[in-house]
Amino acid sequence: MLFTSSGNYQLDQFLSTEANVLRSFFSVNPSFFLYDDTGSPNARAFPVAQLPQYPDGTVVLGKTYFNMMYNFAQNVTVVPVTMAHEYGHIVDYKYHVIQANGMYAELFADFMAGAFLYYRSVLTPTDVYNNLNWFYSIGDYAGVNDPGHHGTPQQRLAAAMAGYNWLKTNAYPGINVTQAIPAAKAFLGIP
């Protein structure tokens, strides 16, 4: 069940603006929806498009997960950066970077979200500290061969910081986030 409205006009405006900023930053065009994630708080990205005007797939944000992020930081700062992680998955799907679910796909998306965190911090006052803490908080200690393992807290923080520092070093006019793909692969140590 997908929703286009949270029921709160200001929040809808915020999410819609952020979705457009992310489409532009990542050069991808997925649709964006809210969904009922009661019992399994999450945000997700899918390669399948729901709407023809948004051909690059679908990003969904759970209402419970939104509340968790809000409670974590006491403001909405983590929400755009978590959305950026999902757009990072869309970049992966569109440019066939990792081509497998699991830890490398998650750390790639964290790298991309970290690059966005730097971009956002230049555009608008941004709580970088709470955002980096969030990446640490979503890490897990499942076994490396467990498909549910998405990286330890240390790995997730390191990937986000590597993306942040990549854009900070490469933030010249005309830079395109697709140019971060080779840097992200080098960081992850994958061909």
Ligand SMILES: [Zn+2]
């Ligand atoms: Zn992910």
